[in-house]
Structures are given as C-alpha cells and as structure tokens.
Amino acid sequence: MENTQxxxxxxxxxQRQLLGRIIGILIVLGALVTGAWVWHINYxxxxxxxxxxxxxxxxxxxxVNGRIVALHVEDNQYVxxxxxxxxxxxxxxxxxxxxxxxxxxxxxxxxxxxxxSSDSANLAIDRLQHNRVAASAEVARITAEDEYLHxxxxxxxxxAEKDYVTADQIKQARSKYASSRAALADAxxxxxxxxxxxxEAKSESQRAQALIAQVDHVNARIxxxxxxxxxxELDVEYCSIRAPFDAYxxxxxxxxxxxxxxxxxxxxxxxxxxxxxxxxxxETYLHSIHPGQPADIFLxxxxxxxxxxxxTGIGWANSPDTIKQQxxxxxxxxxxxxxxxxxxxxxxxxxxxxxxxxxxxxGMTAFVTxxxxxxxxxxxxxxxSNGLSKPQMPQ
Numbered sequence: 095m096e097n098t099q100x101x102x103x104x105x106x107x108x109q110r111q112l113l114g115r116i117i118g119i120l121i122v123l124g125a126l127v128t129g130a131w132v133w134h135i136n137y138x139x140x141x142x143x144x145x146x147x148x149x150x151x152x153x154x155x156x157x158v159n160g161r162i163v164a165l166h167v168e169d170n171q172y173v174x175x176x177x178x179x180x181x182x183x184x185x186x187x188x189x190x191x192x193x194x195x196x197x198x199x200x201x202x203x204x205x206x207x208x209x210x211s212s213d214s215a216n217l218a219i220d221r222l223q224h225n226r227v228a229a230s231a232e233v234a235r236i237t238a239e240d241e242y243l244h245x246x247x248x249x250x251x252x253x254a255e256k257d258y259v260t261a262d263q264i265k266q267a268r269s270k271y272a273s274s275r276a277a278l279a280d281a282x283x284x285x286x287x288x289x290x291x292x293x294e295a296k297s298e299s300q301r302a303q304a305l306i307a308q309v310d311h312v313n314a315r316i317x318x319x320x321x322x323x324x325x326x327e328l329d330v331e332y333c334s335i336r337a338p339f340d341a342y343x344x345x346x347x348x349x350x351x352x353x354x355x356x357x358x359x360x361x362x363x364x365x366x367x368x369x370x371x372x373x374x375x376x377e378t379y380l381h382s383i384h385p386g387q388p389a390d391i392f393l394x395x396x397x398x399x400x401x402x403x404x405x406t407g408i409g410w411a412n413s414p415d416t417i418k419q420q421x422x423x424x425x426x427x428x429x430x431x432x433x434x435x436x437x438x439x440x441x442x443x444x445x446x447x448x449x450x451x452x453x454x455x456x457g458m459t460a461f462v463t464x465x466x467x468x469x470x471x472x473x474x475x476x477x478x479s480n481g482l483s484k485p486q487m488p489q
Contacts, residue, residue, distance in 0.1 A: 137378075137379065137382055138382065138466065139382075139463055139464055139465060139466065140375055140379035140382050140383060140463070140464045141461065141462060141463040141464070142373050142374060142375050142376075142461070142462055143459075143461050144373065144374040144438065145371050145372065145373035145374065145391075145459070145460040145461065145462045146371070146372055146457060146458065146459060146460060147369060147370070147371055147393065147445075147454055147455065147456060147457065147458040147460055148369070148370045148371070148372045148456055148457075149364050149365050149366070149368070149369050149370065149454070149456045150364075150365035150368065151344075151362050151363070151364060151365070151456075152338070152341070152362065152363045152365060153359035153361075153362050154179065154335065154359060154360055154361055154362065154363055155354075155356070155357050155358055155359045155360060156182055156332065156335055156354040156355075156356055156357075156358075156360070157328075157329075157332035157356055158182060158187065158329050158332045158333060158356055159353075159354065159355055159356050160182035160183045160184075160186070160187075160333065160353070160354060161182065161183050161351065161352070161353050161354070162180050162181070162182055162183075162348065162349075162350055162351065162352045162353075162354055163181055163182065163183045163350060164180060164181040164350060165179075165180045165348065165349060165350050166178045166179060166180060166181075167179050167180070167343050167346065168343065168346065169343060169344065169345070169346035169347075169361075170342060170343060170344065170346075171342070171343045172340075172341075172342055172343075172366070173337040173340070173341060173342075173343060173363075174337065174340050175337055175338065175339045175340055176336050176337060177336060177337045178334060178335075178336055179335045179336060179337055179343075180335055180360075181333060181334050181335070182332075182333040182334075182335070182354055183333070184330050184333035184334075187326065187329040187330045187332075187333060188330055190326045190329065191323070191326035191327060191329070191330055193326075194319070194322045194323040194325075194326040195323055195326075197319055197322065198316070198319040198320060198322070198323050201315050201316050201318075201319040202316055202319075204315070205313055205315055205316055219292060219295045219296060223292060225288045225291075226285060226288035226289055226292060229281060229284045229285035229288045230285050232281045232284070232285075233278065233281040233282055233285050236274060236277050236278045236281050237278060239274055240271070240274040240275060240277075240278050243267065243270050243271040243274050244271055250263065250264060250267055337363065338363075339363075339365060339366075339367055340365075340366045340367060341363035341364055341365050341366050342363065342364040342366060343361060343362075343363060344361065344362050344363070344364055345361050345362050346360075346361040347361070348360050348361065364456055368444060369444070369445045369448075369454045370406075370442050370443060370444055370445065371389075371391050371401075371403060371442075371443045371445060371460045371462055372440050372441070372442060372443075373440070373441045373443060373460070373462040374438040374439065374440055374441070375438060375439060375441050376436040376437070376438055377436050377437050377438070377439060378436050380408060380439060382464065383405060383408060383441055383464050384405065385405050385406060385407055385408070386404065386405060387404070387405045387464055387465065387466070388402065388403070388404055388405075388464075388465045389402075389403040389404065389405060389443045389462055389463060389464050389465060390402070390403070390462070390463045390465060391403050391443065391445060391460050391461070391462050392460065392461040393452075393458050393459065393460050393461075394458070394459045394460075394461075395455075395458050395459075396452045399449070399452050401445050401446075401447060402445075402446050402447045403443040403444055403445050403446055403462075404443065404444055404446060405441060405442070405443050405464065406442050406443065406444050407441070407442045408439060408440075408441050408442075409439045409440040409441070409442075412437050412438070412439055441462075441464075443462060
C-alpha cells in the first residue's frame with residue numbers, strides 16, 4: 095500500500111477555520127446576551143437625560159394698594175419664614191383704623207343709650223299698667239255706685255206722688271245720679287287713655303329694641319362696627335409683607351418708591367422646602383415606574399455628585415403636538431409616519447438628600463435613573479432648609 099501523508103498545513107488551516115467559527119458564534123451569542131441584558135436594565139431601571147431640577151415658585155404681591163417705603167431684601171437673597179420683605183405706607187390705613195375704632199365707640203354708646211331708653215320704656219309700661227289697673231278699679235267702683243243711685247232714684251220717684259219723700263230729696267237723688275254718671279264717664283275715659291298710653295309705650299319699646307338690633311347675646315350694630323375695625327386692622331397688617339416660608343428671592347426689579355397695586359406680583363420666591371426633578375420618560379417605560387420607587391439623580395453642574403430621590407407622581411396628561419384647534423373642530427395633519435416616536439410623560443421625583451456645598455438651582459439639567467425596591471427613608475432634618483447654613487446676601 096501506498097503511504098498517504100497528511101499535510102500539517104492543511105490540518106492547521108482546518109483548526110483555524112473551526113476556531114474562527116467558534117469565536118464568531120460566541121460573538122453573536124455575546125451580542126444577543128448583552129442586548130437582552132441592556133434591554134432588561136432599560137426597562138427594569140428606566141433612565142433619561144431629559145430631566146430638570148424644579149421648585150415651587152410663588153409670586154409675591156401685596157394685599158393693599160400703596161407706595162413701598164422700605165425694601166428689606168435683595169435679588170437672589172435667602173430669606174426665612176417670617177422675614178420682612180417690604181413695607182407699604184400704612185398711614186392711610188392707620189387713619190381708617192382710627193376712624194373705624196371711633197365709629198365702634200359711637201355704636202357702643204348709642205346701643206347703651208338705646209338700652210337705657212328701652213329700660214325706661216319698660217318702667218313706664220309697668221307704671222302705666224298700674225295706672226290702668228287703678229282706673230279699671232275706679233270704673234268698677236263708680237259703676238257699682240252709679241247702679242245703686244239709679245236703683246235708689248227709681249224707688250223714691252213713685253213715693254213722691256204719695257208725699258212719702260219731698261221734692262228736694264228727689265232732686266238731690268237725681269243730682270247724685272247725674273254726678274255719678276259723669277264720674278263714670280270720666281273714669282272710663284281715664285281707663286281708655288291708660289290703655290292707649292300702654293300701647294304707645296309698648297310700640298316705643300319695640301322700636302327701641304329694633305334700633306338696638308340685639309339677637310340673643312349678639313348686638314348686630316356693634317358686631318358690624320367690630321367687623322369694620324377688624325378689616326382695617328388687617329389692612330394695616332397687610333402693609334408689612336413677610337416671607338411665607340424659607341425661600342430664595344428672584345426676579346426682584348423694584349426699589350423704594352414703587353407703587354404696589356393689590357394682587358400685582360412684584361417678584362417671586364423659590365420655595366426651598368422641597369426640590370424636585372421633573373424627568374420626561376417615554377410612555378414605554380411608564381409600566382416600570384411607580385410612586386414610592388427610589389431614584390438616582392445626577393446633575394451636569396456637579397459631575398460625580400449623586401442625589402437620592404423618590405418618585406412622587408407620574409403625569410396624567412400630555413398635550414399632542416400634531417393636533418391644532420380651528421374653531422370648534424380639531425385640525426389633524428395628513429401625515430404618514432414611518433417611524434413612530436413614543437410620547438414622553440413627566441415624572442416628579444422629590445430630591446431627599448441635600449448638600450449645602452452643592453446647592454440646587456431651578457432649571458439645572460439632570461440625569462435620572464429609577465431603581466427597584468422601596469425608597470429609603472431619609473432624615474430631612476439635615477437638609478439645608480432645616481438648619482444648614484445658607485449663603486446670605488448683604489442687606
């Protein structure tokens with residue numbers, strides 16, 4: 095038999111081809127595994143660079159009209175709750191307060207006077223009641239006497255024909271009866287006058303009670319005057335505008351002498367009690383985000399500095415940018431999108447830990463990553479808004 099020799103170079107080539115195929119397969123498998131792992135991470139821990147640091151903004155406006163006589167803050171200054179921001183000329187309102195207090199005193203005096211008049215009317219009614227009782231008793235007495243004299247006259251008049259009584263006796267009896275009738279008419283007139291006087295006194299008492307305007311233990315006139323005084327005191331108090339919470343002054347472009355109109359915002363305060371990151375996540379990630387989840391926040395302005403946060407809410411509405419309103423009908427553009435872009439919804443994340451060396455500013459660009467599991471409880475008492483030093487602007 096003829097000896098066949100295997101070329102070592104051919105064997106080496108086949109081995110290299112096999113090794114190349116194995117490496118290619120491993121690269122493809124590695125890419126698939128890496129892609130699946132990245133996909134899992136993206137949906138398990140969504141992240142976005144479309145985020146921004148936000149805080150609550152409150153416009154500061156006066157409750158009353160007036161000229162600013164003192165301005166106690168500067169732009170970008172940090173103020174604490176209760177700090178005096180500016181003052182409005184309070185002299186007109188102090189004058190109104192003095193007038194209201196004087197009118198209250200007048201109302202109290204008038205009510206006291208009318209109460210005294212009402213008490214006098216009640217006393218007069220009691221006195222007239224006694225007079226009416228006495229007049230009625232007098233009418234009853236005279237009526238009885240009149241009836242007796244009438245009966246006596248009727249008895250003795252027939253006796254005159256038999257000369258049992260004299261003409262003078264009959265004349266005297268008739269005179270007494272006539273006098274009794276006159277006295278009875280006078281007593282009845284006095285009783286009627288007493289009743290009329292009582293009715294008039296009662297009407298006068300009712301008018302006095304109405305003018306007093308007393309309802310149980312509350313006097314309407316005095317309470318109305320006190321309400322005017324309270325309103326005037328509020329106007330005087332409103333002349334001093336104070337910070338409602340710890341905040342930063344921003345957009346301050348006024349000085350002393352500026353005329354402040356009630357309700358017109360003069361500058362704004364950036365609420366330093368709560369800071370948020372508003373992160374816009376694609377709608378495909380929303381099923382992985384829930385309130386209470388922890389989050390990592392990184393700011394472009396502070397490379398390497400991490401802030402802890404917690405998801406507090408997810409936006410429920412998003413205004414479409416492809417629909418315009420024309421009258422009462424929507425105008426929808428006739429477009430064919432080959433690539434469908436997912437809408438983004440804002441997710442509010444409260445920043446829990448604060449660092450005075452890295453102060454937060456509204457509008458800073460942020461990177462946000464949502465983590466798994468419940469958020470860690472952070473002691474907010476160490477936050478700058480609760481005791482750490484703050485940069486102060488010179489006053």
